[in-house]
Amino acid sequence: MASSLLTRQLALSLQQNLRLAAPGSRYVSKTATKTVSEFEYDAPSMKTTVPGPKSKELLRQLGEIQNTGAIHFFCNYEESRGNYLVDVDGNRMLDVYTQISSIPIGYNHPALMKVMTNPNNVSAFVNRPALGILPPENFPEKLAESLLSIAPSGMTKVQTMACGSCSNENAFKSMFIWYRNKERGYATPSEEEVGTCMVNQSPGCPDLSILSFMGAFHGRTLGCLATTHSKAIHKLDIPSFDWPIAPFPKLRYPLEEFERENAQEEARCLEEVEDLIVKWRQKGKPVAGIVIEPIQAEGGDNHASPDFFIKLRNIARKHGCGFHVDEVQTGGGATGKFWAHEHWGLDDPADLVSFSKKMLTGGYFHRDELQPDKPYRIFNTWMGDPSKNLFLSEVLNVIRRENLLEQVTRSGKALLQGLYALQSQYPHLLSGARGQGTFCAINASSDATRDSIMLKARNKGVFLGSCGEKSIRFRPALVFKEYHVHQLLNILNDVLAEHK
Numbered sequence: 001m002a003s004s005l006l007t008r009q010l011a012l013s014l015q016q017n018l019r020l021a022a023p024g025s026r027y028v029s030k031t032a033t034k035t036v037s038e039f040e041y042d043a044p045s046m047k048t049t050v051p052g053p054k055s056k057e058l059l060r061q062l063g064e065i066q067n068t069g070a071i072h073f074f075c076n077y078e079e080s081r082g083n084y085l086v087d088v089d090g091n092r093m094l095d096v097y098t099q100i101s102s103i104p105i106g107y108n109h110p111a112l113m114k115v116m117t118n119p120n121n122v123s124a125f126v127n128r129p130a131l132g133i134l135p136p137e138n139f140p141e142k143l144a145e146s147l148l149s150i151a152p153s154g155m156t157k158v159q160t161m162a163c164g165s166c167s168n169e170n171a172f173k174s175m176f177i178w179y180r181n182k183e184r185g186y187a188t189p190s191e192e193e194v195g196t197c198m199v200n201q202s203p204g205c206p207d208l209s210i211l212s213f214m215g216a217f218h219g220r221t222l223g224c225l226a227t228t229h230s231k232a233i234h235k236l237d238i239p240s241f242d243w244p245i246a247p248f249p250k251l252r253y254p255l256e257e258f259e260r261e262n263a264q265e266e267a268r269c270l271e272e273v274e275d276l277i278v279k280w281r282q283k284g285k286p287v288a289g290i291v292i293e294p295i296q297a298e299g300g301d302n303h304a305s306p307d308f309f310i311k312l313r314n315i316a317r318k319h320g321c322g323f324h325v326d327e328v329q330t331g332g333g334a335t336g337k338f339w340a341h342e343h344w345g346l347d348d349p350a351d352l353v354s355f356s357k358k359m360l361t362g363g364y365f366h367r368d369e370l371q372p373d374k375p376y377r378i379f380n381t382w383m384g385d386p387s388k389n390l391f392l393s394e395v396l397n398v399i400r401r402e403n404l405l406e407q408v409t410r411s412g413k414a415l416l417q418g419l420y421a422l423q424s425q426y427p428h429l430l431s432g433a434r435g436q437g438t439f440c441a442i443n444a445s446s447d448a449t450r451d452s453i454m455l456k457a458r459n460k461g462v463f464l465g466s467c468g469e470k471s472i473r474f475r476p477a478l479v480f481k482e483y484h485v486h487q488l489l490n491i492l493n494d495v496l497a498e499h500k
């Protein structure tokens with residue numbers, strides 16, 4: 001009875017959500033090809049500056065409860081569709097930031113609405129289990145259907161988690177456990193180890209370390225934060241570990257034009273990585289693992305070549321360190337491959353690959369050796385959420401059915417070409433366009449210019465994200481078509497033309 005009532009309500013909301021909006025756009029290029037999915041709006045539509053009056057009032061109300069400094073505006077998620085995010089003042093923006101890169105196939109996708117309205121799924125939404133002790137009957141089947149169907153090469157195991165940080169945090173723990181087990185020859189831990197771990201002392205709590213890179217972002221929990229080096233605001237006042245930090249290559253773009261200089265810069269960084277591994281071993285804090293993003297995202301969309309990553313993987317292997325690829329932001333298709341590290345052509349797969357965001361659930365894939373030897377070593381109450389696996393299965397169906405990775409590659413090419421054109425037209429404002437798939441970025445001449453461009457674009461109907469010191473990052477959903485690229489470029493062009 002209750003379930004059929006819920007189903008009726010969801011079906012009603014589905015009908016309301018599928019109502020089509022009136023077309024009309026002020027900014028669409030006449031030359032742009034128009035291919036609008038049937039459930040989507042066809043253009044931005046702005047009624048107020050953003051934030052508008054309703055958003056401002058809600059900001060005031062929430063400000064009495066929380067710090068609201070990071071909030072851009074309040075959203076009307078019911079009215080948002082596809083690539084368009086609608087705010088509470090009725091402004092409809094082309095969303096090129098997608099909830100910090102975490103919306104895989106746009107807002108209110110009909111396929112996901114169907115997952116919600118399927119009565120067989122209701123109990124998964126209503127009853128969130130403690131997965132580590134009481135998983136539902138269909139859990140192995142659903143994992144196989146969703147996550148294991150896209151497991152990176154060499155990996156047959158997956159551990160789900162809630163968010164990106166807790167995925168990385170537990171991936172680090174897995175590397176430490178694996179490293180110590182190797183060191184003690186897989187023998188039972190000594191009484192001394194068991195005793196000392198209870199009071200945070202060695203050898204039970206060993207002085208091991210994780211090597212990370214300057215500019216990296218791996219999350220804000222305590223362990224992750226020790227490997228995050230993108231912005232001081234994330235780290236200030238928080239105690240941290242004395243772990244090695246290697247320089248990440250500072251490359252010149254476009255990469256094809258600066259191959260020789262970039263290769264030298266990468267060689268310098270790799271040399272430093274090996275030096276740090278040796279130094280930290282001498283210091284008595286051996287490096288148990290290396291963690292790296294395929295493209296440093298929050299830190300400024302910094303790229304490195306496949307050759308750099310392959311050599312780094314070899315260094316990890318040579319020194320017995322785990323190799324952890326953090327695909328929390330790059331994973332899920334935005335680079336044109338499901339996993340960004342597939343672009344490297346590694347012979348020897350990574351040891352761990354963490355994910356979250358577009359995957360809708362957090363977690364990490366790992367090699368068999370990194371499976372913890374005992375229960376409760378990698379554990380928490382929820383350890384993920386089976387309802388998210390249901391959504392993920394459907395997202396994967398849509399990606400396959402609609403060839404979205406090919407779509408991303410096409411849209412990405414159009415976007416990058418457009419960014420190259422804009423930077424040559426406005427060289428005093430923009431430079432350094434770069435990207436893989438639609439995972440693109442461009443530098444502004446200063447942080448103030450970047451912020452001003454982004455605000456003006458928002459008021460004209462394009463919502464963008466920033467990264468690094470002065471970069472704009474483009475993080476559209478996988479359903480971002482060439483038509484949307486043209487809308488975006490036209491609006492950016494208007495903003496840049498008016499820029500004083």
Ligand SMILES: Cc1ncc(COP(=O)(O)O)c(C=O)c1O
Pocket residue numbers: 100163164165166168217218219220293297298326327328329330356357
């Ligand atoms: C590469 C990377 N790792 C980890 C995280 C942390 O994820 P979460 O914010 O879900 O904790 C992020 C978040 O932006 C990220 O981009």
